Amino acid sequence: MKLQTKIILTSTILLFALLVVANGSIYFIFKQTMTNNAMEHLKAETENMTEGLKQTANTSVSTENLLRAYLPLNGMIRILPLRGKPLFVAIKEQIHLQNLPFSYESGEKADVIHHDRHLYAVIHTPVIWNNGDVVSLEVTEHLTDVEHSLKILRVILIAASLLIFIPTIIGGQILSRVILLPIQSLIQTMEEIQESRTFKKIIRNTSSKDELDQMANTFNSMMDLLEENYKKQEQFVSDASHELKTPLTVIESYANMLKRWGMKRPDILEEAIEAIHSESIRMKQLIKQMLLLAKGESQWQMSIEQVDIAAVCRQTAKHLQQAFQRSISIHVHTDDPIIMADEKKTKQLLYILIDNAFKYSEESVDIAITRSKSSLFLAITDYGVGIPKEDLIHVYERFFRVDKARTRETGGSGLGLSIARKIVAAHNGEIHIDSEEGKGTTVTLTFPV
Numbered sequence: 001m002k003l004q005t006k007i008i009l010t011s012t013i014l015l016f017a018l019l020v021v022a023n024g025s026i027y028f029i030f031k032q033t034m035t036n037n038a039m040e041h042l043k044a045e046t047e048n049m050t051e052g053l054k055q056t057a058n059t060s061v062s063t064e065n066l067l068r069a070y071l072p073l074n075g076m077i078r079i080l081p082l083r084g085k086p087l088f089v090a091i092k093e094q095i096h097l098q099n100l101p102f103s104y105e106s107g108e109k110a111d112v113i114h115h116d117r118h119l120y121a122v123i124h125t126p127v128i129w130n131n132g133d134v135v136s137l138e139v140t141e142h143l144t145d146v147e148h149s150l151k152i153l154r155v156i157l158i159a160a161s162l163l164i165f166i167p168t169i170i171g172g173q174i175l176s177r178v179i180l181l182p183i184q185s186l187i188q189t190m191e192e193i194q195e196s197r198t199f200k201k202i203i204r205n206t207s208s209k210d211e212l213d214q215m216a217n218t219f220n221s222m223m224d225l226l227e228e229n230y231k232k233q234e235q236f237v238s239d240a241s242h243e244l245k246t247p248l249t250v251i252e253s254y255a256n257m258l259k260r261w262g263m264k265r266p267d268i269l270e271e272a273i274e275a276i277h278s279e280s281i282r283m284k285q286l287i288k289q290m291l292l293l294a295k296g297e298s299q300w301q302m303s304i305e306q307v308d309i310a311a312v313c314r315q316t317a318k319h320l321q322q323a324f325q326r327s328i329s330i331h332v333h334t335d336d337p338i339i340m341a342d343e344k345k346t347k348q349l350l351y352i353l354i355d356n357a358f359k360y361s362e363e364s365v366d367i368a369i370t371r372s373k374s375s376l377f378l379a380i381t382d383y384g385v386g387i388p389k390e391d392l393i394h395v396y397e398r399f400f401r402v403d404k405a406r407t408r409e410t411g412g413s414g415l416g417l418s419i420a421r422k423i424v425a426a427h428n429g430e431i432h433i434d435s436e437e438g439k440g441t442t443v444t445l446t447f448p449v
Contacts, residue, residue, distance in 0.1 A: 007176045023157045034146040046123045046139045075141035105136045119143040182212040199227040250279045302342045310337040316350040327364035334371035339447045349423045352416040357382035378445040387435035
């Protein structure tokens with residue numbers, strides 16, 4: 001069953017039940033009020049009648065004539081003995097009243113009876129008849145006014161119910177369509193996404209500021225996020241495959257050279273082994289960087305201890321100077337270069353930043369260590385090409401490269417600064433880059449002490 005049908009059906013049943021209860025209550029209260037009023041009036045007439053019978057008991061006035069004088073216009077008077085047929089019956093116009101059932105009542109009794117789809121008020125009062133017997137005076141009145149009023153009331157209630165019920169059903173259908181329109185639009189959009197395999201959003205011409213509008217906005221935001229992540233995934237796969245393709249191609253080509261001439265020419269053997277070893281290390285580092293980014297910093301195993309950052313910088317600089325045949329100058333402006341950190345992660349951090357400095361400059365690289373009361377600052381400066389201002393906000397993105405042609409030649413993967421920022425964040429530190437094109441770049445690391 002569709003949601004629209006459920007809404008209409010539920011609201012219709014609920015409205016019908018409310019109308020039945022409300023109209024039934026109104027009808028019952030009105031009927032009780034009318035019949036009670038008619039009964040009170042008939043009781044008063046009966047009391048006058050019995051009082052008159054008492055006053056004329058010792059007079060020559062005929063009892064039958066007195067009863068006929070008190071006879072209601074739409075009623076009947078009967079004298080009922082203990083056994084047998086009525087001793088006296090008085091009726092004006094409604095002869096059918098004599099067909100009403102009767103019974104002797106020893107005491108006073110007032111009741112409203114239904115007979116042949118009509119209402120009658122019946123009152124029994126004990127009186128002394130002419131022969132001295134105690135009989136039951138039955139006064140009956142056909143409640144024609146009450147029946148007429150109830151009939152009019154039924155017509156009014158039915159008409160009023162229809163006037164309420166029909167427009168409400170129509171309004172419920174319109175309202176359900178309006179309410180379900182965003183849901184139908186959402187379903188249609190999702191079906192289109194499923195068929196076309198593209199990201200689409202719900203088109204909202206107006207803003208209703210309700211939950212359904214919030215649902216549509218949330219769906220559109222989710223589509224934006226999914227599309228963004230999908231594009232990043234495509235870019236990640238494309239860039240990763242490109243970066244892995246190069247070392248694999250080199251390894252394959254040198255492996256082919258080894259198969260052909262490796263055993264005959266020692267120079268080619270040494271060159272091929274060195275190249276394969278170098279590219280293998282490069283590919284291993286690249287894969288390791290990808291895995292680190294995929295795992296996230298929350299899964300890194302940190303071993304926090306006291307680290308002499310100056311000693312780590314000297315050791316790292318020594319290795320890199322031998323590898324790249326480049327000069328690194330270290331300037332320590334503090335007597336206490338100790339921080340609480342993971343020594344392996346800080347070395348990895350220095351490798352990344354110094355390697356970047358080598359790639360973008362031909363001159364020496366300077367490392368400066370300073371300290372304040374609450375922080376230790378590590379600044380790595382190169383005097384190379386610098387970074388354009390418009391690219392500074394993107395340098396931490398995965399696989400982003402300022403100069404794609406240059407970094408592809410120098411082997412950059414665009415993952416270094418993304419990993420560096422995660423390492424610094426894992427140490428509750430900060431990383432900041434200042435750069436000017438043509439003059440160089442300074443990367444400043446701040447560690448809490």
